[in-house]
Amino acid sequence: MKKIEFFRFAAVALGLLCVIPAQSQQPEEAPLIRSIFNEALTSYEAYHNLEQLCKRTAGRICGRPEAAEAVELTRQIMVGMKLDSVWLQPIMVKSWDRGEKEVARIVSGKFGTITVPSCALGWAIGTGDPGLSAKVIEIKSLQELKSKSKSEIQGKIVFFNQPFKQTNLGTFSSYGEAVWQRTSGPSEAGKMGAIGCVIRSMSIEIDDFPHTGITHYDDGVKPIPAIAISTRAAETLSQYLAEDKELNFFFRTTCLEGPDVPSFNVIGELRGTEAPNEIITVGGHLDAWDIAEGAHDDGGGCIQSVEVLRLFQKAGIRPKHTIRAVMFMDEEVAQRGGQKYASEALAKGEKHIAALESDRGVFQPKAMAITGNAEQMKKYATWQPLFDPYDIKLISGGGGADVGPLKKLYPDIIFMGIIPEDQRYFKLHHATTDTFEQVDRREMQMGAAGMAVLIYLYDKFGL
């Protein structure tokens, strides 16, 4: 879009205008849209709800009592809003307990013994009471691991230490490139005969906070205990290894998987006046890692979704289609909430026409996104002037882990998305640093308003 951007600016600067056939831009919608943003910016309700969710149900990973509290809290919030329906959708979720606080130490003849900040990866097996101690082999890429012989890995702890690439402008790219270490690293290391796995935390910055997150053991592979250490600890361990290849690493984790337990998606809706069986979903995931308040990931996305319904109510909008806010359970582990939501939709004969998932943090919104065919994108583009005053671009994109399963059942569904600023996100993601205090009310509310407006326009004009 670079060339066109230049033209745009040049046109302004030169006082020239391009002649392009005019399209319907719905300029008459501008005052209503402004009133939606005004309501969002002046209201404290969503922000207070987020504070309750963060402070009262911190650590609400699926299967935990905190998750059950979060289900009840958000159900009550929606009941209090006098929506047309509020209900719980039962699912069975996995459970896991972190056990006692993890201990991790570098034990070096040269540098001494240094305790480092650590946490078990989600659904990793534990070392058990005595802990685990072994020599360490540092690996910076999956390719490097594959290039090693089994004898080099056998009996050791594999230390995955591929940092986030700082030169990516978007931090989700850096996460995408590095996250294999957490999801697949322990399994891959286990295949090569490693007895334990230590990963550099999936953080964009050098700091002292370990970041957790799910790890998956491949079928048929003997699982090995796995922890994340803080990025600063990873730098230290790497430096020490360079000078002392014989150092040992010790860690102790007592985490344990439990049985599946019942849980719920939490759902509330405004029923459509013209096509109540045609559904637009807006949602986030209610579960959050057990060490975090889950403010940006993804309490904020849930609260924004509820706020969309409140903004509709406040603006006096009765939607044509049913607008449904969904707090999905279990995005972080096995996405069973999203799967259940889709399969039950099909079973009930619902028609799902669009779905917007907010799960990239609730920072200042930069863009709204949709997936659509050429004709749909063309119509969508005519809405850009309505978003210009709020500095929100309309781009292509959208979807997510929770609404994804709808696509298989409703191939024509339009996915939507919200793209916030992302420089700060991966300092907080899956760590104790993801707290309510890191959320700015106005930024979150501008996102909620952008979501409400996109859904409003789609509901009214279609694509």
Next chain:
Amino acid sequence: MKKIEFFRFAAVALGLLCVIPAQSQQPEEAPLIRSIFNEALTSYEAYHNLEQLCKRTAGRICGRPEAAEAVELTRQIMVGMKLDSVWLQPIMVKSWDRGEKEVARIVSGKFGTITVPSCALGWAIGTGDPGLSAKVIEIKSLQELKSKSKSEIQGKIVFFNQPFKQTNLGTFSSYGEAVWQRTSGPSEAGKMGAIGCVIRSMSIEIDDFPHTGITHYDDGVKPIPAIAISTRAAETLSQYLAEDKELNFFFRTTCLEGPDVPSFNVIGELRGTEAPNEIITVGGHLDAWDIAEGAHDDGGGCIQSVEVLRLFQKAGIRPKHTIRAVMFMDEEVAQRGGQKYASEALAKGEKHIAALESDRGVFQPKAMAITGNAEQMKKYATWQPLFDPYDIKLISGGGGADVGPLKKLYPDIIFMGIIPEDQRYFKLHHATTDTFEQVDRREMQMGAAGMAVLIYLYDKFGL
């Protein structure tokens, strides 16, 4: 720009291109610009320097020992960079001491006695040891004050309680509308016979932090003691007053103005290879309020300015014109640093061709700005494609309190500016909350890179 924005998007969506005479876009500069951003994003030097500045010289308002430490610290940083010159420019600045921790209380027969968070306004007079107690009159606009009779104000404390307008999308507008309460409120209240003044903190959110900042007493007006209370306390006081007009407010401040003392602007430069006497200034202000670390206001702007020089060095750029980083002293109080910088420039026969001031926080950069005539803006617009990959718009604007005095002496000077995201700024501004921890390294560095690139293009191609 809305209509054009629509055309731009429509052009993309429809596959149409406008025909506008092509301008030089310097696409050959893109790789160097990318290398500048890459260096900024991978370096921790500026961020560590900001940490030092915040943690070692917190409270560096002009005239304080912390300000002298900040002068020495930033001088040493620039000396360590092996610039072509580093020097101190002497000025005399005002001094003031906050004295003992302020005390402020609502004393109500109905609600009891409530202590509220408070701080004296900068350069306010104190109440002295016994403190001050009086009935309160709440005022929500300057007009409302003027509509009162002197007898209604006489002997009372005027409580200015005009909140920030939440529906402004840009928070600097809200500050601009409300800040008269702090700068002129005490003086105006004094003219009407008030004996003290309490203002609602200049904060965008409802919280418990008082925000300080300069107040000015008009000549010939008897100064009265003045404090800010937190926004939440202001809400409380307003509610209590509605039900108990007879309540008293007590506050005690022991602040005191001192004599003028010597201080310095801190200056470092890379000498121009072709026109060394033609100067491009990039700067921020080194002083910060005595209750704050001054991370966003404006340690970050100072450090970004130094970083511009480092980015030039790292990229191997020898500028044609002299590029000078200036840490201005005394922006917050009387702007003597900026005045001295301009007057000495004239006395030395320097020619100042451009100046960029960073003093809006160091959040994610949204835009770079310049002031220029139509011809200059036209050429400037051709650089937009070079900023597109970094999501930075080129807009009109620029200047600031410290570089402002240059304009009178060099009418053709081009002012530049950097416009970061601003939703969070006025939660921190002039308060204890403006700490290093609130600065994101990557956001600050993207700003520094944007500044470096704009200055690089101007130095090389002119406008």
